[in-house]
Amino acid sequence: MIKVVTPEDIYFPHKTDEYWFKDENAIKIFLAGTIDDGKSTDWQYSLISRLMIYKDDGLNDLEEDLSLGDLIIYSPRREHWDSNSNNEEIDKQIIWEQEHLDDADLIIMNILPDSKSPISLLELGLYGPQGKMFVFCTDKFYRFNNVKLTCNKYNIPLIESNEYENICTLIDGVYNEIIQIK
Numbered sequence: 761m762i763k764v765v766t767p768e769d770i771y772f773p774h775k776t777d778e779y780w781f782k783d784e785n786a787i788k789i790f791l792a793g794t795i796d797d798g799k800s801t802d803w804q805y806s807l808i809s810r811l812m813i814y815k816d817d818g819l820n821d822l823e824e825d826l827s828l829g830d831l832i833i834y835s836p837r838r839e840h841w842d843s844n845s846n847n848e849e850i851d852k853q854i855i856w857e858q859e860h861l862d863d864a865d866l867i868i869m870n871i872l873p874d875s876k877s878p879i880s881l882l883e884l885g886l887y888g889p890q891g892k893m894f895v896f897c898t899d900k901f902y903r904f905n906n907v908k909l910t911c912n913k914y915n916i917p918l919i920e921s922n923e924y925e926n927i928c929t930l931i932d933g934v935y936n937e938i939i940q941i942k
């Protein structure tokens with residue numbers, strides 16, 4: 761089963777089941793990367809939708825793999841976000857992201873070519889060296905060399921693509937490795 765958790769769940773706790781946060785066998789994935797105050801393409805939603813139908817195209821059957829355990833996806837994108845929010849709201853968002861980045865078994869960072877993504881670059885430096893991050897970024901991103909050299913320095917896998925299929929394939933492979941460890 762795939763469960764999506766967002767910062768909005770803070771305000772609507774009835775949307776989540778507490779056991780999701782206590783399930784030791786669940787694999788937790790944080791979707792880091794471009795949001796640009798909600799102005800960028802909602803790649804998180806598109807990726808989650810693709811994961812839900814990953815059975816297509818003759819690829820591994822993710823739903824069968826998930827029978828070994830549950831998958832929790834932490835998505836920092838809010839459906840309703842006001843970029844002019846007060847400091848308290850911004851602080852809650854930042855703290856939510858930090859807590860869930862810490863908790864994640866796997867961090868998928870997807871940096872879109874037409875973005876600035878300053879927070880993503882910060883998170884790359886903070887969480888990349890922990891050994892649980894994969895970065896998706898192409899040479900069309902204006903700071904690609906910074907991303908590439910940081911990934912090289914800390915042995916962070918860099919996939920020069922933003923294609924959802926490539927991200928799904930990676931998640932499937934890494935999921936199977938993590939489930940064997942747990």
